[in-house]
Amino acid sequence: MASFNKVILIGNMTADPELKQTQSGLSVCSFSIAVNRRYTKGSEQGQQTVDFINVVCWRQNAEFVSRYFKKGNPILICGQLQTRKWQDNNGQTRITTEVVADEATFVAPANQNGVAPQQEAGSYTPEAYGAPTFQTGGAASFEEIPNDESLPF
Numbered sequence: 001m002a003s004f005n006k007v008i009l010i011g012n013m014t015a016d017p018e019l020k021q022t023q024s025g026l027s028v029c030s031f032s033i034a035v036n037r038r039y040t041k042g043s044e045q046g047q048q049t050v051d052f053i054n055v056v057c058w059r060q061n062a063e064f065v066s067r068y069f070k071k072g073n074p075i076l077i078c079g080q081l082q083t084r085k086w087q088d089n090n091g092q093t094r095i096t097t098e099v100v101a102d103e104a105t106f107v108a109p110a111n112q113n114g115v116a117p118q119q120e121a122g123s124y125t126p127e128a129y130g131a132p133t134f135q136t137g138g139a140a141s142f143e144e145i146p147n148d149e150s151l152p153f
Contacts, residue, residue, distance in 0.1 A: 005080040007099050010107055011035035013073045014052060019066035029062035030098075031055055033075060054098040055079070065104050074107040 011033035019029045035051050055077055057065050069075055079101040088094050 007077070007079050007081055009033060009035055009053060009077045009099065010074065011053065011077075013069055013071050013075060015071050017066045017069055019062060027059055027062040027066075029057045029066050031065065031069075033077065054096065055101050056082075056098050057101045057104060061101055061104055065101075068106075069104075076103075076105045076107050077101045078103040 014032045014034050017029045017031040019027060022028060032052050032054050035053055037049055037051050039047050039049065041047050065075075077099060079099045081097060082100045083095060083097045085093060085095050
């Protein structure tokens, strides 16, 4: 039987991420995100609640998230659900479910109308990084081909 475990979430960081090192030197970052969820209760449609989801990143993803994300920042997470079970110091069995993130990336914040801004001051532009620019002239900038019958296709 085939199985599939993929989670894609967009939410806001609920606190600054915590970066730690394992005993073997691997970077691990844990944080939680707040994700809005709509539901229907009886005849009331469009009710909204917030889910707080724990996320764990490893290695380069952990360092990336801890360096570039802070409390309140929107973030997109792709990963898998994982359930862990352990004994605490009092001998009680504890269980947690979290998302182990394979990818974490930036999300453009929406303006007050819910639309992502096209261009803001300080945002990425190809010209600012030396990318080539292309002229967008009219039809006169293209070479005229007098006879289509000579083309091989």
